[in-house]
């Protein structure tokens with residue numbers, strides 16, 4: 001841990017999609033700020049390696065293999081955090097996929113996968129965690145996207161899930177503010193991660209690769225810093241939304 005009196009000391013966080021990219025960087029940042037961090041995703045080997053790095057740096061980590069698109073895994077994941085550490089203060093709903101393609105060529109299995117993970121998985125995780133977050137006066141961070149504010153062609157299915165995350169978060173904020181639970185939506189522009197690797201449409205995959213090659217994209221750490229900022233504010237401050245584009249990105 002970097003400080004003798006870290007700002008998140010005593011807090012317990014759960015970060016989904018922590019095996020790579022934004023989730024991995026966020027878990028490391030929260031742990032460095034003193035939180036105990038549960039890290040969840042499907043690739044257990046990556047989680048174990050990250051937990052090792054966090055522990056080596058003096059932090060506390062708990063690796064949980066979970067498929068957020070499966071309801072039974074979600075319940076088990078939240079139960080594991082609370083049975084291990086007795087509480088939950090910060091939930092970062094980050095796991096997501098982006099399967100770009102124009103609607104006319106949409107593979108409905110891809111669309112279903114996005115909706116089940118990006119939207120239903122996020123809602124299910126929030127529901128499972130909510131009693132614990134109400135008890136701790138906790139904080140929910142939902143990772144949406146610029147695609148949750150600007151709907152571009154070729155991103156109809158993805159944008160539908162991310163607009164959904166924004167709408168869900170605002171509704172949720174109004175449901176839980178009286179319980180002193182805070183809700184933050186993070187809306188990144190283009191970040192250099194593994195997200196594009198799963199695109200099955202060759203044209204859209206090549207288009208994303210070209211954009212990444214010709215601009216200075218954000219880093220996962222840039223987004224982790226924004227999440228750390230939101231969850232480090234005093235209890236009276238509810239940072240509702242942060243939209244961050246690379247300077248080079250117009251839309």
Ligand SMILES: NC(=O)c1ccc[n+]([C@@H]2O[C@H](COP(=O)([O-])OP(=O)(O)OC[C@H]3O[C@@H](n4cnc5c(N)ncnc54)[C@H](OP(=O)(O)O)[C@@H]3O)[C@@H](O)[C@H]2O)c1
Nearest residue numbers: 017019020021022041042043067068096145191193194195
């Ligand atoms: N990169 C960008 O430009 C960008 C921009 C805006 C928003 N975002 C959002 O940021 C979030 C993180 O993405 P990233 O860019 O960091 O991409 P990434 O490196 O591909 O990370 C995605 C994470 O989600 C996890 N995941 C995928 N399917 C899962 C499932 N069924 N169950 C549990 N975990 C699952 C992956 O782990 P496993 O494969 O090990 O399960 C991985 O840890 C996503 O919600 C994405 O939509 C990214």
